Amino acid sequence: xxxxxxxxxxxxxxxxxxxxxxxxxxxxxxxxxxxxxxxxxxxxxxxxxxxxxxxxxxxxxxxxxxxxxxxxxxxxxxxxxxxxxxxxxxxxxxxxxxxxxxxxxxxxxxxxxxxxxxxxxxxxxxxxxxxxxxxxxxxxxxxxxxxxxxxxxxxxxxxxxxxxxxxxxxxxxxxxxxxxxxxxxxxxxxxxxxxxxxxxxxxxxxxxxxxxxxxxxxxxxxxxxxxxxxxxxxxxxxxxxxxxxxxxxxxxxxxxxxxxxxxxxxxxxxxxxxxxxxxxxxxxxxxxxxxxxxxxxxxxxxxxxxxxxxxxxxxxxxxxxxxxxxxxxxxxxxxxxxxxxxxxxxxxxxxxxxxxxxxxxxxxxxxxxxxxxxx
Numbered sequence: 059x060x061x062x063x064x065x066x067x068x069x070x071x072x073x074x075x076x077x078x079x080x081x082x083x084x085x086x087x088x089x090x091x092x093x094x095x096x097x098x099x100x101x102x103x104x105x106x107x108x109x110x111x112x113x114x115x116x117x118x119x120x121x122x123x124x125x126x127x128x129x130x131x132x133x134x135x136x137x138x139x140x141x142x143x144x145x146x147x148x149x150x151x152x153x154x155x156x157x158x159x160x161x162x163x164x165x166x167x168x169x170x171x172x173x174x175x176x177x178x179x180x181x182x183x184x185x186x187x188x189x190x191x192x193x194x195x196x197x198x199x200x201x202x203x204x205x206x207x208x209x210x211x212x213x214x215x216x217x218x219x220x221x222x223x224x225x226x227x228x229x230x231x232x233x234x235x236x237x238x239x240x241x242x243x244x245x246x247x248x249x250x251x252x253x254x255x256x257x258x259x260x261x262x263x264x265x266x267x268x269x270x271x272x273x274x275x276x277x278x279x280x281x282x283x284x285x286x287x288x289x290x291x292x293x294x295x296x297x298x299x300x301x302x303x304x305x306x307x308x309x310x311x312x313x314x315x316x317x318x319x320x321x322x323x324x325x326x327x328x329x330x331x332x333x334x335x336x337x338x339x340x341x342x343x344x345x346x347x348x349x350x351x352x353x354x355x356x357x358x359x360x361x362x363x364x365x366x367x368x369x370x371x372x373x374x375x376x377x378x379x380x381x382x383x384x385x386x387x388x389x390x391x392x393x394x395x396x397x398x399x400x401x402x403x404x405x406x407x408x409x410x411x412x413x414x415x416x417x418x419x420x421x422x423x424x425x426x427x428x429x430x431x432x433x
Contacts, residue, residue, distance in 0.1 A: 060421060062373040063238050066414040068306040074298035086291030087265075087274075090298040094248075097304045102223040104231065104250035106257050108264045109300070111292040113212045113234030113247035117145035119290055120208045120230045120249065122263050123256050124180045126151040133173050134182035135165040136382040136393070137400045142184055142210050143381050143391065151179070153391045155382050157399050158186075161341040163407075166399075167192040171199050173394035180206040183228070188240075188348035189341075190219035193227045206253075208232065215241050216311045218344035229253035235300055240314060240348055241307050243300035246292055263287040313414050314347030321350040321410060324422045330429035333359075334408075350410050357405040363428055364408060370424040374408050 078090055091109050098107035110116045126132070128150030134142060136155035143153040156169040163186045170181060181200055183191040200207045207228035211217070214224035215233055225231030230253065235246035251260045261271040267287030272278045292300075303310070325336045334352040354360040360376065367374045380400045381387040411421055 059371045059373060060411055060417065062375050062409070062411050064413045064416075065237050065242055066310060068302045068310075070302040070305070071299045074302050075295055078294040078298040081294070084294050086293055086297070088294045088297070090294050090301050091291070094297050094300050094304060097301070098233075098248055098250065101304075102250065103226045104252055105254055106251040106260065108249045108251070108260060108290070109292055109297055110247040110249055110264075110290045111296070112141075112245050113210075113232050113236065114141040114145065115288075115290045116232035116247045116249040117141055117208075117210065118148060118288070119260065119263050120232060121145045121149045121151065122286060123230060123251075123260055124206050124208065126179055129177060130179040131175060131177040131392070132180045132182055133170055133178060133394075135184055135186075135400070136380040136387070136391075136397055137163060137186070137378055137404060138184040138210065138381065139212070139378060140381065140384075142182060143387070146180075146182075147390060152177075153381070153387075154178070155391060155393045155397060155400075157395065157397045158403070160399055160403065161338060162186065162189045163403060164189060164191045165196075167195045167199070169395060170196065171203075174199075174203050174205070178203070178205060180208055182208045182210055184210040184212075185214040185217065185224050186349075187337075187342075187351065188214045188217040188224070188346040189337075190214070190217060190224055190344060193219045193222075197227065206230070209250075212236075212247075213239065213346075213348045215239065215346065216307055217346040217348075220344075225250045226252055229256065235303070240310055240346055241300075241303045243292070243296050243303065246296055246300055249290075259285065264290050266290075310414065311346050314412065316347075317412055317414075317416060317418060318345075318347035318350050320418055321412070321422075325352065325425075328426065328429070330426065330433065333429055333432055334363075347412070350412050352408045352410070353403060354406045354408065359432060360406050360408055362432065366428040366431060367424055370427060372411065372421050372424045374410055376404075376407050376409060378404060380404050 126149035212234035231250035273281035
């Protein structure tokens with residue numbers, strides 16, 4: 059079986075893990091955590107990068123920093139992973155969903171302003187498949203209405219928007235290093251703080267609500283409980299693994315883009331091109347090759363494709379079930395306007411395997427056989 063995802067190892071992970079073990083410090087915020095933070099800050103251009111145990115943790119920190127209170131509203135897409143909304147619901151916030159665009163499956167920036175009310179506190183953008191949302195317009199809207207912009211760039215490490223790395227544009231950015239992402243640490247994430255006004259509080263929240271960072275830097279002789287917070291740090295073993303990945307991140311991204319482009323060329327030129335839509339390159343500049351997807355004509359055809367590819371030993375998957383259609387979402391969220399694209403595209407999308415050293419020819423040969431059945 060060609061699986062949907064296979065983690066890539068650089069070869070240096072075990073060495074760095076052993077170095078962390080030898081150091082005698084396995085708790086978070088040690089040598090390797092600091093190295094990872096510095097790498098992100100210098101490469102991506104964030105004012106501050108705090109390594110977390112997951113992107114979910116980074117999003118939860120962002121919700122605290124946005125000062126979300128009960129009934130505050132956060133505008134976001136429904137087509138996203140549950141953590142995007144959960145982080146704000148935990149603070150009593152109410153996700154307000156707007157529709158996505160057909161061309162890149164990102165939030166439709168033209169629908170955001172009409173969803174803003176007196177309760178709106180923030181705009182959460184999700185860069186689907188590592189493809190950027192239209193950030194210039196979104197930032198303009200946020201500035202006009204005095205709203206925070208939070209980038210869920212879980213899939214967007216090393217993707218760009220107009221020469222700026224995703225995660226470095228909004229007030230806050232959130233990365234994922236989950237096993238299914240391009241750059242991994244098993245579980246892991248990072249919060250990027252671009253708004254300097256939020257930096258000091260972010261460190262307190264990250265350190266379980268204490269001013270321990272000031273104690274470590276010698277500014278104070280003891281640390282105290284200053285704010286709410288939680289155990290958002292990963293241990294040094296996670297950070298040591300992550301550092302090995304970050305150091306090879308450009309190599310990994312280039313390799314994934316080669317595979318992505320090969321998929322694109324095959325499905326654009328195949329005689330079955332009319333059976334499924336593919337991403338248009340003009341709409342997805344600067345992406346990192348995270349996901350290659352097909353959009354079929356209907357759900358029945360999509361489900362048939364997945365089933366028959368599995369029979370040919372190629373695992374293909376779909377996501378997401380739109381949050382506004384879920385049991386919890388129906389009861390605890392709002393939608394502004396129709397979400398017809400969200401519902402329609404979620405029923406028709408298929409994601410193909412994409413990982414380094416993938417046997418792409420086997421996948422495309424299998425796809426040709428299934429397309430022949432569909433035709």
